[in-house]
Every structure is written in C-alpha cells, then in structure tokens.
Amino acid sequence: MSSREDILVIRRLNDDLRREGRDGKVMITQGVQALRQELLQQVLDVVKTFDDFTPDNDPHGEHDFGSFKVDGVSVFWKIDYYDQTMEAGSPDPSDPEVTTRVLTIMLAEEY
Template identity: 55%
Template sequence: MSPAALRISDLNDLLRATFLTGKVVFTEGIAALSDDHRSQVVEAVQSFRQFTPDNDPYGEHDFGSIEIDGVGRVFWKIDYYDPDYRYHNENAADPTTTRRVLTIMLAIEY
C-alpha cells in the first residue's frame, strides 16, 4: 500500500470510528429507522473492519457494506471535499485541505 493510501485509510478510519473529524450524513431511510435500529447501524459502521482486496481495492477504507438484522443491507461511503464542502478534493491524504463526509444509507436508496 502506498504511503498516501495508508494515510487516507487512517484518516477515513478515524472519521468512521469516531464521527469526529468530518460530517456524518444519514439518508432519509436511515433517519426513518427506529432509534434501536439506527443505533445498531451506527455501531456496525463504527466497528467495521472487514476490508479485503475485493471490497477495498485501493486500500483507502472509504466504503463498506453491512447486513443488519431487521434493517437489511446498509452502505457507508466517505467522500472528499474542499474546505468549503463545495467541490470534490483530489488530495484526500491532506487533512488541512480535505473535508470528509461519511454518508450512511440503506442499500435500496443507492
């Protein structure tokens, strides 16, 4: 794994596990879940560690898919924006110029 990919995966893992270093967005489907189901989704996303070359080919830990009883398949995705959250940012390894957004959605909303 390249040094940049390693740095990106570390930054992505920090956001995913803590929800502290970027924005977290729930889609309407996630927001409409019961508090208990939404808590299960958050716990599953924050504890996700099942990265493989098949589901994480670039080693950036920027996407996951989870099956949750009573909810179904849930996707989460991290995207990279400029400091104003207006445009895509190509330099995801630099936290001083990149803002991360973690979106959590039901797979049927994709």
C-alpha cells in the same frame, strides 16, 4: 495514483471519521433515520466497528466503503473527499487541511 504513504494516511483519517466522528461530517440518510431507534443504533455501531475490508470492497486500501446487513436491512456507508468549500473534490485526500471528509450512511436501496 496515491503513494503507499498517502494511502495509509487516508485510511487512518477515514477510520478516525468512521469510528469516532472526528475530522469530518457524518450524514445519515432519511431511510436510515426512519429505522426504529434500536436498529438505527445497531447500524451506527456496525459502521464504527466495521473491519470486513477485502480487495472487492476496498481495492485501493482506503477504508472508504462498506456494506452489511442488520436484521435483514442492507446498509452501505461511503466516505467521499471534498475541498474545503465542498464544491469540488479534494485536491489531496491525504491532507486534512484541504479536505472535508463526508461519511454517508444509507440504506442500500437509497444508493
């Protein structure tokens, strides 16, 4: 289990990636890419501004998952932590020097 300080660092790094696309990779699934342009932009805007974190969807306080609906379309987003080679999990998600963050935005049906 991470210390409280580590969790706060992870949360900040996750929020930076989600809000500004900084210090990580953003992946958008084919289903989301296939949405009409206006709806796709709405999805991206909601991901960037998402703040509906609860103990149910954010039990560790890392801001690493969210779900919402836009125009009747259910969307999930998830942040995963990989090592620098992206071949294994990160040894320390609170350390950006050893972690590659990946934000995936997907339709709920693609999960």
